[in-house]
Amino acid sequence: MFQKHIAILAISGSGKSYLTSVLFEELLDRMEELGKPAIIVIDPHAEYVGFAKDKRYGQSVKVFDKKNISIAASALSTYQLMEFIPQISPAQSRELYGIIENLRSKKRQYGFKELVTAIETSEIKRVTKDVLISWIMGLESKDLFSNYTRPSMAELVKPGQLSVLDVSDFVSMKEKQMIVTYFARQLFNQRRDGKIAPFIFVVEEAHNFCPEGTRKEGALSRRIIETIAREGRKFHASLVLISQRPIQLSTTALSQCNTHIILRVTNPYDLDHIGKSSEGLNSDVVKTIPGLRVGEALIVGEAVNHPVLVRVRGRKSQKSEKGIPFEEALLKYKAKTKEKEKDMEAFM
Ligand SMILES: Nc1ncnc2c1ncn2[C@@H]1O[C@H](COP(=O)(O)OP(=O)(O)OP(=O)(O)O)[C@@H](O)[C@H]1O
Ligand SMILES: [Mg+2]
Structure with a gap:
């Protein structure tokens, strides 16, 4: 079934994530002799992190969250960097390309600060310098970037391992998209070059990462997901797109999913869309x-x-509830305020 791409479509609460968990169990339980794929899931709501604590599956699961996801500026190819600055014009990108190539020839490791200095001291026009610098500074201010790229592809892609990229703690959609863009491109390129194992790349909330119709500034990761949808099969890179808003999902990507798993859908527009996009x-x-x-x-x-x-x-696996139930939160808050009051009393 995973030889081709899959779309899992349904309204909220109809069991998409549950079904996906069951599919993960099946894949992890696969007999060694049959060969096991590497599974990588983009998890925007920390729904799959519970797998790591599970008795049966825990040892084949790795969770990467905000604490251990980062991208090094110097690990980005010029092309990848430009993917993060979709508003860049062809002329500006030529200038930036020249500056980066020059910087690269002198230094293998560099950060955004050094890139800014390189732009500042280059020969290009002042106005161009200013826009480029403001974009790079914008990137630099995000928590996502540091001196290292983590996880490495070797950590992320292992046959028989479920790797959960828990992006729930990154606040902005843009940062989440950058993570998807960076890792999806690495996955695709390295699989194409035969450097990593065949994999299944699962994208929850796919309409947020591969939307139809929004401008490219709002959809950094769309291009690479569409590329995997179109070309991944040749290299045994499978895609699973999960969405409660099929109508907002890129038709290019959706039409490349040869198998659709449809749970309950009620909205007539979505139904119409599914009817048209699902063959048979x-x-x-x-x-x-x-x-x-x-x-x-x-x-x-x-x-x-x-x-x-x-x-x-x-x-078979345990469910993960991120955070704590409402009532528990109320009690915790109450305990905390009491403690504070006590501290105050002691202080006075
Ligand atoms: N096959 C099933 N058997 C038993 N319970 C199920 C099954 N499928 C789903 N559920 C229950 O239904 C609820 C909703 O399921 P789930 O979170 O998978 O929905 P979803 O489609 O992913 O929703 P969302 O779009 O909001 O992410 C959960 O509490 C889950 O435990
Ligand atoms: Mg879900």
Whole structure:
């Protein structure tokens, strides 16, 4: 099934992430003799971090979160750096390219500060200098960049390992997109060059990372996801796109997903969109989609001859709830204020 790309589509709360967890279990449980793929998941809500603590699966799972995700300025090719500055004009990018090449020839490791100095001392026009510097400073101010790139591709991509890129603690969508852009491009390039194992790249909330129609400034990661969708199959780089808003998902990427797993969808526009983009789905079958219950899924496309209705089995792994329930938060807050009051009393 994973030989081709997959889209998992349904409204919120219909069981997409649950189904995805079950698919992860199946992949991790695969017999060694059959070969195991590397799995990398973009996890915007820290939904899969629980796998790492699970008795059965924990040892094959690695979680990377804000504390251990970073990108080194000098690890970015000029092309990758420019992917982060989508508003750059061709003329500006030529100037920046020259400056970076020059800096590279002198130094292997450099940070954004050194790049700014290099721009400042270059021969280009003042106005161009100013815009380039402001963009680079904008990047420098993000927590995402440091002197190291972590995780390394060797840590991220291991056959039989589920790697969770937990981006929930990065506040801005732009930072999350930068992470997806950087790692997805590394994954694609290194797989194409045969440097890493065949992998399955799973993108939750795919409409945020590969949206249809928004300007490129709002969709840094769209281009690389579409590239993997179009060309990944040749190199055994599989894509799984998960979305509760199929209508906002890039049609280029969606049309490359040969297998669609559809759970409950109610919005008529989304239904219409799914009907059009899923081959082998006739209008009678589409009519059954709003009636699906939680845990029921319709599989259509290349993996099956005709639409198949399945019941998703119960999961074996433990669920991860990020954060604490509301009531617990209230009690914690109360305890904390009490402590503060005590401290105050002692102080007076
Ligand atoms: N096959 C199933 N068996 C039992 N419970 C399920 C099943 N599928 C989903 N659930 C339950 O339904 C709830 C919603 O599931 P889930 O979080 O997977 O939805 P989702 O489609 O990913 O939602 P969102 O779009 O908000 O991310 C969860 O509490 C989950 O435990
Ligand atoms: Mg979900």
